[in-house]
Amino acid sequence: MNRQHETILLAHGSGGLMSHRLVTDLFLKHFDNDSLASLNDSALLGNLPERTTLAFTTDSYVISPLFFPGGDIGKLAVCGTVNDLAVTGAVPRYLSAGFVLEEGLSMGDLERAVASMAETAALAGVQIVTGDTKVVERGAADGLFINTAGIGFIPTGLNMSPTHLQPGDALIASGTLGDHGIAVMLNREGMAFESDLVSDCAPLNGLIAALLAACPEGIRCMRDPTRGGLVATLHEWSETAGLGVVVEEESLPIRETVRAACELLGLDPLYAANEGKVIVGVAENVAERALAALRAHPLGRDAAIIGRLSEEHPERVVLETPYGAQRLLDMLVGDQLPRIC
Amino acid sequence: MNRQHETILLAHGSGGLMSHRLVTDLFLKHFDNDSLASLNDSALLGNLPERTTLAFTTDSYVISPLFFPGGDIGKLAVCGTVNDLAVTGAVPRYLSAGFVLEEGLSMGDLERAVASMAETAALAGVQIVTGDTKVVERGAADGLFINTAGIGFIPTGLNMSPTHLQPGDALIASGTLGDHGIAVMLNREGMAFESDLVSDCAPLNGLIAALLAACPEGIRCMRDPTRGGLVATLHEWSETAGLGVVVEEESLPIRETVRAACELLGLDPLYAANEGKVIVGVAENVAERALAALRAHPLGRDAAIIGRLSEEHPERVVLETPYGAQRLLDMLVGDQLPRIC
Numbered sequence: 001m002n003r004q005h006e007t008i009l010l011a012h013g014s015g016g017l018m019s020h021r022l023v024t025d026l027f028l029k030h031f032d033n034d035s036l037a038s039l040n041d042s043a044l045l046g047n048l049p050e051r052t053t054l055a056f057t058t059d060s061y062v063i064s065p066l067f068f069p070g071g072d073i074g075k076l077a078v079c080g081t082v083n084d085l086a087v088t089g090a091v092p093r094y095l096s097a098g099f100v101l102e103e104g105l106s107m108g109d110l111e112r113a114v115a116s117m118a119e120t121a122a123l124a125g126v127q128i129v130t131g132d133t134k135v136v137e138r139g140a141a142d143g144l145f146i147n148t149a150g151i152g153f154i155p156t157g158l159n160m161s162p163t164h165l166q167p168g169d170a171l172i173a174s175g176t177l178g179d180h181g182i183a184v185m186l187n188r189e190g191m192a193f194e195s196d197l198v199s200d201c202a203p204l205n206g207l208i209a210a211l212l213a214a215c216p217e218g219i220r221c222m223r224d225p226t227r228g229g230l231v232a233t234l235h236e237w238s239e240t241a242g243l244g245v246v247v248e249e250e251s252l253p254i255r256e257t258v259r260a261a262c263e264l265l266g267l268d269p270l271y272a273a274n275e276g277k278v279i280v281g282v283a284e285n286v287a288e289r290a291l292a293a294l295r296a297h298p299l300g301r302d303a304a305i306i307g308r309l310s311e312e313h314p315e316r317v318v319l320e321t322p323y324g325a326q327r328l329l330d331m332l333v334g335d336q337l338p339r340i341c
Numbered sequence: 342m343n344r345q346h347e348t349i350l351l352a353h354g355s356g357g358l359m360s361h362r363l364v365t366d367l368f369l370k371h372f373d374n375d376s377l378a379s380l381n382d383s384a385l386l387g388n389l390p391e392r393t394t395l396a397f398t399t400d401s402y403v404i405s406p407l408f409f410p411g412g413d414i415g416k417l418a419v420c421g422t423v424n425d426l427a428v429t430g431a432v433p434r435y436l437s438a439g440f441v442l443e444e445g446l447s448m449g450d451l452e453r454a455v456a457s458m459a460e461t462a463a464l465a466g467v468q469i470v471t472g473d474t475k476v477v478e479r480g481a482a483d484g485l486f487i488n489t490a491g492i493g494f495i496p497t498g499l500n501m502s503p504t505h506l507q508p509g510d511a512l513i514a515s516g517t518l519g520d521h522g523i524a525v526m527l528n529r530e531g532m533a534f535e536s537d538l539v540s541d542c543a544p545l546n547g548l549i550a551a552l553l554a555a556c557p558e559g560i561r562c563m564r565d566p567t568r569g570g571l572v573a574t575l576h577e578w579s580e581t582a583g584l585g586v587v588v589e590e591e592s593l594p595i596r597e598t599v600r601a602a603c604e605l606l607g608l609d610p611l612y613a614a615n616e617g618k619v620i621v622g623v624a625e626n627v628a629e630r631a632l633a634a635l636r637a638h639p640l641g642r643d644a645a646i647i648g649r650l651s652e653e654h655p656e657r658v659v660l661e662t663p664y665g666a667q668r669l670l671d672m673l674v675g676d677q678l679p680r681i682c
Contacts, residue, residue, distance in 0.1 A: 015568030016573065020672070042396040044429060044495065053385050053387045060440070062477050141403075147401060149488075161379075224382075273356075332358065333358045338354065
């Protein structure tokens, strides 16, 4: 069935025959698993690990444009939710998918996004087990919004929280910062052709599992620095821990193309969204081991120790320049990059 | 803090300071629980019942208008997901909430919807434990869309499925049909003042728990007949079970105002959405007991046996008139009532 010239109609959201066909011909074709195929409104998930803690998260994705260098809204909707689970120490297992479609959306674009979700879910080892589709009239939404919620299981004894951070702990970034935000921004500005920069959008559960295996003790907390970038994550941590955060400017892994684009566009890579990076707070004595574990994984090759926790200037995030000067990294009041995820 | 004159800005979705304030001043104020208050991207849910089956569901709500007689998008977003869990036999426990806000949405309207979610969640005994907010520019969404995903636990041994339906089984509706769809439609057409009809929007987990307690055996399956109404539910069941469904026209509980409005608007109440009703398939020998259990609950006072499963005309849904004539109830191809949930 060639859908490239079809578009979404209001009837696809009716709960009638066309809804039914959209589910069977498109969603079931790509998201192939027993839970979804039963077509119940709820997925039934048996054989749960016992004495476990369940991690539960949700994110809506409204990124514009839907397709960008290095990814698309479907890939992002899987990675973002998988990563939110993985940073708690959970093994991500099940996702839901809620689609809001604008009447007139091309069926080809929808199928491309759905196929990308399926491919990314397979890569991450998660199943899309339940879903929902709504259609709104032309002009009432911008093409396609996707919500994913996710369930994962946290092994007994694992407890990640920024409340565990101690003065002297090291901060590690798993790779270069700002790639997603700046790649999408260049694409929007029509400047993508001038660079080979792509979004870092990737599921991090494999990288994080390798890190936890290498360092069963000493990992305090993890976070994927998406909207608001590195600085938003560090602000939350410094406030929660009641400690200061010192970031060493020289140590920050930032691509030259990102630096150059930021200068051109008046942006700061430390506030730009990442979709395939994790920030890790670790006890000082395991920092080198953690760094080595990250660097041994394809998604962590550019990992670096970027700073430390400090008793000085509690609840502040400070950038230390190579010359020893310090400046505050404030939380942004406004929006640097709307609709970046 | 008086928010009635404030509106949503793009900066509320930035991941920066204004996002943070929206979460703490609005969402945490209304959705007050430890999991959400930890402000992690994932909720951590411990003390799971052992040897249980987990039910997981999602729905996006795009109803227009946001406020209607008998409910609003917030109440609907909680009831719809609670009900999807409850009809599996699950005890609903945890919800996620994903908001897509249009720039310019009134903060007063948002708070009204959020307060309504909180009130309905308390009524249903569920917690909203994790959430996400995105803001899109003016014109890129229609005010407010809400996605809720939900988690519930199914007691060991309970297994609801339309595959269990047998010829001779009875079909019960827990109350009057079409109230939600027609109430919203009258409201849209500016005719709400002419009737006292309100949406039936309600969490059904209490009603369903009472039913299961009264009939530990013999309940085959349940479904809340939302989009597509009674007929969509019965079509799914007849196809899944490979049986015919016979609906007795005379037995259908339909309000006079709904009948009259349907004649006026050219609609059919059997295809109209319900948001506080459950259809139950039961073994013939427990049908009267099930009916009595439903009628004993405030949300089931108008419950009625409306039909039966049959070996005749498999995979067809047939309406039987008081004069013994039969007509097919086809699945609608198109959309009777767009954006009804």
